[in-house]
Amino acid sequence: MTSNMRNSLPRWSVTISLLLILLAGCDQEELFSSMVPEDEANFAKQHIDLIRSGDLDAVIAQLDRKIVTNDTRSQIEQLADLLPHEASTDIQTVGSHVTTGPQGRSAALTFQYEFADAWYLVAVWLRRSAGELLVTGVNVQPLEVPLQEMNAFGIDRRGVLGYLFMFCMVVVPLFCIAAFVTCLRTPIPKRKWLWALFTLLGFGTVSMNWTTGEVGYSILSIQLLGAGFAKAGLYAPWVVSFAAPLGAIVFLTRRSEWLAAVPAERARADALEASARSSGRVAANYTIRRASPGDASAVTTIGAALFRQAYDGAIPDAETEAYVAANFAEARQRAELSDADIVTLLAEDAGRPVAFAQLRRGNVPVESTIGADFELWRIYVDRAYHGSGLARLLLSEGLEAAVALSAHGVWLSVWEKNPRALSFYRKAGFQTVGYHNFSVGGSDYRDAVMCMAVDSFDRSGFISS
Numbered sequence: 001m002t003s004n005m006r007n008s009l010p011r012w013s014v015t016i017s018l019l020l021i022l023l024a025g026c027d028q029e030e031l032f033s034s035m036v037p038e039d040e041a042n043f044a045k046q047h048i049d050l051i052r053s054g055d056l057d058a059v060i061a062q063l064d065r066k067i068v069t070n071d072t073r074s075q076i077e078q079l080a081d082l083l084p085h086e087a088s089t090d091i092q093t094v095g096s097h098v099t100t101g102p103q104g105r106s107a108a109l110t111f112q113y114e115f116a117d118a119w120y121l122v123a124v125w126l127r128r129s130a131g132e133l134l135v136t137g138v139n140v141q142p143l144e145v146p147l148q149e150m151n152a153f154g155i156d157r158r159g160v161l162g163y164l165f166m167f168c169m170v171v172v173p174l175f176c177i178a179a180f181v182t183c184l185r186t187p188i189p190k191r192k193w194l195w196a197l198f199t200l201l202g203f204g205t206v207s208m209n210w211t212t213g214e215v216g217y218s219i220l221s222i223q224l225l226g227a228g229f230a231k232a233g234l235y236a237p238w239v240v241s242f243a244a245p246l247g248a249i250v251f252l253t254r255r256s257e258w259l260a261a262v263p264a265e266r267a268r269a270d271a272l273e274a275s276a277r278s279s280g281r282v283a284a285n286y287t288i289r290r291a292s293p294g295d296a297s298a299v300t301t302i303g304a305a306l307f308r309q310a311y312d313g314a315i316p317d318a319e320t321e322a323y324v325a326a327n328f329a330e331a332r333q334r335a336e337l338s339d340a341d342i343v344t345l346l347a348e349d350a351g352r353p354v355a356f357a358q359l360r361r362g363n364v365p366v367e368s369t370i371g372a373d374f375e376l377w378r379i380y381v382d383r384a385y386h387g388s389g390l391a392r393l394l395l396s397e398g399l400e401a402a403v404a405l406s407a408h409g410v411w412l413s414v415w416e417k418n419p420r421a422l423s424f425y426r427k428a429g430f431q432t433v434g435y436h437n438f439s440v441g442g443s444d445y446r447d448a449v450m451c452m453a454v455d456s457f458d459r460s461g462f463i464s465s
Contacts, residue, residue, distance in 0.1 A: 036096045040107045043133045044124035045091065048111070051076060051138070052083045064127065064134040082140045083113070083120060090114040094147060094235040095123070104128050106136070112147055112235070119143040147235040151211045158213055165208055168242040172226035176200050179248030186255055190317050199251045202226025202243025211237035286390055288397050291344040291356070296334035299344060302353040304328040306380035314417070315440055323440045343401045347381075347394050355381040355390055357398045364411040366434030370451040372409035374402040379412075395428055396459050403454050410454060413438060413447035425450050428462050 043062075050059045059076050060068065095110030106127040113120045125137035143150065155166065179199040188195055205221040208214070223243040231238050291299055304324045311320055336342050336358070347355035357379040364372040376398060381391045402410050413436060414421045422432075430450035437444040 036093050036109070037098055037107055040098075040126050040133065041093060041096075041109055044109045044126060044135075045111065047124060047135055047138070048083075048113075048122055051080050052085055054080050054085075056080075062133075062135050064129075064136045067136055079138060079140050082142065083122075084115045084118065086115065088113045088115055092235075094121070095233065112143075114146065119146045121147070151231070151235060151237040153210055153238045158208065158210060161208070161213070161215075162210070165240050165242065169227040169229070169240060172202060172242050172245050176202070176225050176245050176248050179245070179251055182255070183251055186258055187313065188258055189312075190321075192317060195251055198247035199245075200225055201245075201247040203246045205241050205243045207239055207241035209237050209239055286354070286393070287348045287351075288345055288394060289348075290401070291337055291346040293334050293337045295344075295346060296330050296337055298353050299337065299346065299356060300328050300330045300333045302346075302356055303333065303378070303380070306355070306382060309383055310380055311440075314415075315443070315445070319440045319443055342377075343398070343405070345394060345397055345401065347390060349385070354385055355379075355394055357394050359398050359402055359410070361405070364409075364433070364449065364451055365436055366449050368411070368433040368449075368451050370409045370411075370431070370433070370453050372411035372451040372453075374405070374407040374410045376402075376410050376412035391424065392428075392462055396457075396462060399454055399457050400459075407454055409451055411449060411451040413449050416446050416448050422448065422450075428452065429457055 047059065047062055050062070054077075056073055056076050060072060063072070090112075091114070092112045093109065094112045095108070097108040099106050104127060106125070108123065108125050110121060110123045113122055119142075121141040121143060123137075123139040123141075124135060126133055127136050128134075155162070158165070176199055180196055183192070183196045183199050186192075202223040202225065203221070205218045205223055207216050207218075209216075221243065223241065226245045226248075227242040229238060229240045307324055307328065308320055337344055339360075341361040343359045345357045346353055347357075358377045360375050360377050361373065362375045364370070364375075376395075379391070379395060379398065381394065385391075399410060411433075412425065412430065414425060415438070416422075416435070430452045432448050433451050434449045435446055436449055438447045439445075
């Protein structure tokens, strides 16, 4: 005796799913039992007992009038013939689904009845009307073995296809994890964290019901680590699945492009540095001039590029881009170039900007015996020109520009985790006098604050060092 109760979808529903039982640290059976509606469960068991006893009138009295027909009595007799009449040795609640909607509360409960040498699944559908429970359907299914045994996981139960699934479920996650680790170690220009997340995702899922061997697939699905296994409850069959590791595959395809760019950039920088050292070339071969408002576009471009280059891999890409957007917009650079208290020096190689420095009037933010009243705000040199002497000359020109504006001392702040820059400034004569925070994209980084009296600067000695 069954009834179709799916004429309309409830506005909302609460599903008691045995999948929730997999929460760590919980007794699964106790947790599930606590979530089964006790009144409905007791009423359903009583109804099953009435069927087994053959009390047809009492059974019909508990039915929803909407499902009672001329055939109802004979259907109940058929159900009674299926179920043994002796006392059961065990009754387990193996399924519970409760919904609440505009038409009231309904429940679908499934029980496993165990007898001396037989097992039965009995499903009962109920609804509550005006406070009264009514039966809307009953179904009985004989079992050859109990559900626990039927749905037990065995590696050899599914033959060659099962072994293939197990192989994919091991290899795909390992492949994704290997790609993820490789991604973290790969120099990616932008959005490395997105690429890293992408490597962990599988797309398009193939699944198998381990009990029945039924295979299904879903094209529009995403699976973390590209594999998984689950069961809908304590007595439900295991479902294993794997997905194509497209994220890892696409990353590994693109990785060769990123790796190819690194040696080329390093080789160019090494060649320039080697050439400078072998020929004795110094930064005097470059042109350093004070930038004007007409150079706003050039300063914006070189400033953004060299900031990204300086902090590549050191701080998250999102924070770098937020800082660049806020500080290297062309309108802002034009305003800074028009400010009489800001000096911007632009270094060019054959007319191409390769470095810049900016100084601005302002007192040192920490206690210092050096009366520093100008800040070396920014100084960045293209990595390809490191070791050429350009940075030393650019700093020297900046200090002379500060002297021309009657500066007594110059201060700067540099990231404490940049040992190369710290060493460079110490060679120029700067001393660490304290620390303060530097904000990039909403995150704070600790900077060393360094000062130097301009009359103590040895230009010739510093440039030739």
